[in-house]
Amino acid sequence: MKGDPVNDPKGLVFEAYRIEGITDAECRSIFLDWALSLPVDGDTGRAIRALLARHGTDHDDHPMTRVLREGLSGMAAPRRRGGARSRPRN
Numbered sequence: 001m002k003g004d005p006v007n008d009p010k011g012l013v014f015e016a017y018r019i020e021g022i023t024d025a026e027c028r029s030i031f032l033d034w035a036l037s038l039p040v041d042g043d044t045g046r047a048i049r050a051l052l053a054r055h056g057t058d059h060d061d062h063p064m065t066r067v068l069r070e071g072l073s074g075m076a077a078p079r080r081r082g083g084a085r086s087r088p089r090n
Helices: 012-018 024-037 044-056 063-074
Strands: none
Touching: 012 024, 012 044, 012 063, 024 063, 044 063
């Protein structure tokens, strides 16, 4: 199977691990494309953890593993939007 039908339906992360000499910047671009392709109501953290379990354990020093871990740590502290969007409308 090329990718994970639930967590990597396009196989983007799967393919990133197969590209010889891929850079951190290229992995970040792939990660962004992957994230934008997820369903809006999907659990991104769960999907990242599943991809790390599937690919990251065998490729601890791979740039995609680093990017996925950064994605998890970036989710740790959600920020509240302020301004007019947070005020109730009458």
